[in-house]
Structure formats: structure tokens, C-alpha cells
Amino acid sequence: MSLNEAKRIAAHRAVNEWVQTDTAIGIGSGSTVVFAVERLAERMKLENLNVACVPTSFQARQLIIEHGLQLSDLDRNPQLDVAIDGADEVDNDMVLIKGGGGCLLQEKIVASCAKNLVIIADYTKNSKKLGDQYKKGIPIEVAPMAYVPIKQHIQKCFGGNLKLRMAVAKAGPCVTDNGNFILDWEFANEKIYNWPDVNRDLLMMPGVVETGLFVNMATKAYFGMADGQVRTQERNA
Ligand SMILES: O=C[C@H](O)[C@H](O)[C@H](O)COP(=O)(O)O
Numbered sequence: 001m002s003l004n005e006a007k008r009i010a011a012h013r014a015v016n017e018w019v020q021t022d023t024a025i026g027i028g029s030g031s032t033v034v035f036a037v038e039r040l041a042e043r044m045k046l047e048n049l050n051v052a053c054v055p056t057s058f059q060a061r062q063l064i065i066e067h068g069l070q071l072s073d074l075d076r077n078p079q080l081d082v083a084i085d086g087a088d089e090v091d092n093d094m095v096l097i098k099g100g101g102g103c104l105l106q107e108k109i110v111a112s113c114a115k116n117l118v119i120i121a122d123y124t125k126n127s128k129k130l131g132d133q134y135k136k137g138i139p140i141e142v143a144p145m146a147y148v149p150i151k152q153h154i155q156k157c158f159g160g161n162l163k164l165r166m167a168v169a170k171a172g173p174c175v176t177d178n179g180n181f182i183l184d185w186e187f188a189n190e191k192i193y194n195w196p197d198v199n200r201d202l203l204m205m206p207g208v209v210e211t212g213l214f215v216n217m218a219t220k221a222y223f224g225m226a227d228g229q230v231r232t233q234e235r236n237a
Pocket residue numbers: 028029030031032033085086087088097098099100101102103104107
């Protein structure tokens with residue numbers, strides 16, 4: 001089964017199980033979420049669902065509009081029933097790396113407003129421990145003026161290597177939907193990190209806006225597997 005097909009079956013299953021009428025939901029970002037929005041649009045037509053959709057990025061907003069879904073925001077819907085989103089890696093404790101597409105800040109805000117964060121992904125995102133599968137590191141969104149001191153500070157405190165993420169179709173750095181830069185922290189894979197502590201310490205650094213570490217946030221993950229099955233994993237409360 002192709003990776004896209006694996007993403008699709010995970011996304012469809014999650015939308016089927018978690019979306020009900022008269023609810024407000026968060027719409028994540030990335031390539032897997034596209035399949036979730038497609039399924040949602042399909043269900044809207046078939047079942048005439050009333051669902052307010054809060055986007056986590058410019059991409060998510062466009063997807064909602066293009067599929068004729070009801071666009072909302074956190075002003076109108078500060079409490080969400082569920083947020084459905086992708087991930088770059090999910091470990092055994094349901095700690096996530098997110099932000100491969102640079103949307104971590106709004107994703108974390110929207111997820112924090114949702115009763116449940118449901119992750120949809122293909123089988124390559126399922127890891128025993130962070131770093132087993134995803135080699136690009138942990139994205140850290142930072143205020144542009146502070147990227148060099150933050151980079152040096154993180155290297156000194158936690159080791160590894162940090163790279164300023166560069167834009168693809170323009171010369172210069174990648175600028176997030178919020179006007180910030182992203183440092184991709186390739187942490188030292190041989191070290192054992194306590195991710196809740198690391199996340200807290202990173203967030204204490206002036207200029208760090210948000211991290212792509214999602215700790216104690218995800219309720220359930222759906223992985224589309226190579227054999228066409230969907231494997232689920234839940235966080236212990
Ligand atoms: O910033 C992007 C998001 O965190 C995505 O949800 C994450 O990178 C996973 O994306 P994809 O579904 O394309 O693997």
C-alpha cells in the first residue's frame with residue numbers, strides 16, 4: 001500500500017469515528033489532513049452535518065474554504081470537541097513531533113482548546129522513541145531576532161545541532177504563518193531526554209514562541225499500515 005493510501009485510510013477512520021453533527025472541530029495541517037477534509041466534506045453532503053471548522057494554518061483555512069466547510073475561529077468557538085491533525089512522529093508515550101510543515105504554533109493552540117486531539121498518520125510516523133523514524137529533528141518556532149542566541153543556548157544545554165529552516169521557493173529563511181523563524185533541532189539521538197522537562201525548559205527561553213513537542217496532548221493516534229489495516233494507539237490517562 002502506498003503512503004498516500006495509508007494516510008487516507010487513517011484519516012477516513014478518524015473522521016468517521018470522531019466527527020458528529022453540531023460540533024466544533026480543529027482542522028490540522030499537512031498532507032494527511034487533506035484526506036480528513038475530503039472525508040469530512042463527503043460526510044457533510046451525505047449526512048448534512050453541522051460542523052464548525054477552526055483551521056490551524058493558512059493551508060487548513062484554504063482546505064476548509066475549498067471544500068465548502070463551515071469556517072470558524074477560536075473567537076466564535078473557543079472550545080472544540082476534537083482536533084484532527086497529522087504528526088511527524090509519535091512515540092510509545094504518545095509524545096509527538098509536529099511542525100514539519102511549520103504550523104506548530106497554531107496547531108498547538110487549537111489542540112489545547114480541544115477536548116481530544118486525534119492524530120492521523122501513515123505507518124512511518126509510528127516510533128518506539130522519538131528520533132527512531134523522523135530524522136529532521138524537533139521544530140522550534142522562534143522570534144526572528146533571537147534565533148542565533150536561542151540556537152547557541154539549546155546546543156549548550158541539550159546538545160545536538162540546530163538548523164535555521166530555509167524557504168524552498170525564495171532565498172532566505174522560512175517564515176511561519178505568524179511571522180517567525182523555525183529552528184530544526186536535531187537532538188543527540190544517543191541521549192535519553194525527558195521530553196516533558198525539555199519542552200518546559202525550551203518554552204522558558206526568551207524568544208522561543210513554541211515547540212513542536214506535543215506532550216500529554218494527543219488522545220488517540222490512527223496509523224494507516226502497509227497491509228491496509230489501521231492501527232490505533234491511545235494515551236494512558
Ligand atoms: O506543520 C505541520 C504539521 O505539524 C503536520 O501535521 C505534520 O508535519 C505532519 O504532516 P504530514 O501529514 O504531511 O506528514
